[in-house]
Amino acid sequence: MSTSAFDIVVAPRIGRTGHPLFGVCALGLVATAALVAGWLPIAFSIVTVFLFAGPHNWVEARYFLSRLPARWGRLQGFFLVGFIGVVGLTAGFAGLSYLSDVFGDHWLSGLAGWNTLLALWIASLVHLRSRQNPRRDWLWIWPVTFFLIALTWLTPMLWSLGLVYLHPLIALWILDREIRRTRPEYRRLYHVCVLAVPICLAVLWWKLAGALDLEGDDLLRRITHHAGAGLLDGVSSHLLVATHTFLEAVHYGVWLLAIPWLGTRTNLWSVPRMPLGRRSLTWTRGLQVFLALSACVVIGLWLCFHANYPITRDIYFMLAMVHVLAEAPFLLRAL
């Protein structure tokens, strides 16, 4: 029996997994956030918004700039609809907030209309993205969108409250796509860590189901109403604020810790290496100036929070709709 001279020895495939330290840090962050949010929800909310709201927006802006293609090409329609939607819907949201006295009883109709436009905008983006790949069949988005529109005209306030709670979860999805792109060996470990979020939510709701309502001054009322205390009768405001603050802390952790760490392997921290930065020196300098000015805005936001936290908080959450809306097109592009 002769043997071939070219016996190919196939080495056993060794699965590459992420470093356990990543899992330890992620689980520690989630658990700590849940613990502090449940114990001191108001203080935790004030401190996290004060410290991390501005910086996380700055990192988001940097990330979105790094993900923009140098030339849109076939994605021109997608990005045009995306940017027009972000700017238009933010302006509409700001107008709705300031003109609530003018609208009177029709303010709710205005809110339902804004929610409708938001749903149609996202559906349009999904439709455009679906057409870019023949293997994608995402047209189910239209019946789902119309169903959600029907819901928003029945309960516009609850619909908006749903956005408040679902928005922090979008960061987890974006992080998943970023891990898949840059460090796929960490993806399985990341999925295990994400399971800690519903477990912590379950513990929070179990422990705080019978908690007393939070009582306090005007700032506390703003925070509790933001979390839905005025809409969900019978649910403790302590529980609502703790839930919202926990999810926001996870959101901040993703943008301030995970994304920058993953960005060490990408062009996140190097403007000349970004697609837009490679177009020309003018673009490079323009992006660097924009990011520097954004950093000054973050410092200014801290000063405004220090000077008058309640008013600054209201203005910030109104204008922060930009970053909430901007996540939609970039998440869809990552899918």
Add this chain to the structure above:
Amino acid sequence: MHYRILILIALCLAFFPVVARSNMPPVNVPPPVRGNDKKPATRVLRVDANVTIILTYSVPGEAPHDRARLFIPKRIADAQALNGAVRPERAMSAHPTWISGLALSAAFVTGGFWLVGRPKSSGAKLLVSLLVTTTVLITIGQSDLLGDIPSPWWMKRQPRPIPQWNMPGPHPLAPPAPLAPPNVPIIVEGNRIQIGVDVVILADGDHMELVLPKSLMPAGGLKQVGKPGI
């Protein structure tokens, strides 16, 4: 895998309010003190051409002649308008729901188009499962859906006789006895009158009416003072 986890998280967020509102008692936690419970529900009514109160003294023979009656039209006694604050969600309920219906119809139409456009095997399976689910739900719930609909004219039904009740105690299907107003004697102490009052909410009407027993009418009869209706 990742989107399933996020869907799980979203479902948890949706269902946990139900769990939180369950009857689980708190452990060693005093009952919550809600400030709103201490504030009485009030509504300030300005007596003008839109809101009038008519004072009437009932004649003897009108039963119960020893009780006062206050008739309030429903539009004035609307509980939703108490405290001058209408819940935003209830204000929205007055908004026509045709937009929701239109959107729901669009959802069904676009869903049908999407099912038809899919490969035959998967689209047909989804459609069949939807039809089966709908049929099962209608079969189960038809008693609720059709219970109050009167039988058509071609299905004349004889009235079912009430079976004879031979058991001790009142018949369970017998209508409850009408509530008799408590016998509260009229006590007059200076300018204060202690009297039983029956409040009646009327389905329509444009004015309130207070009917007092004739025995309380001041000597010399009533004199019109001020604006009519006051």
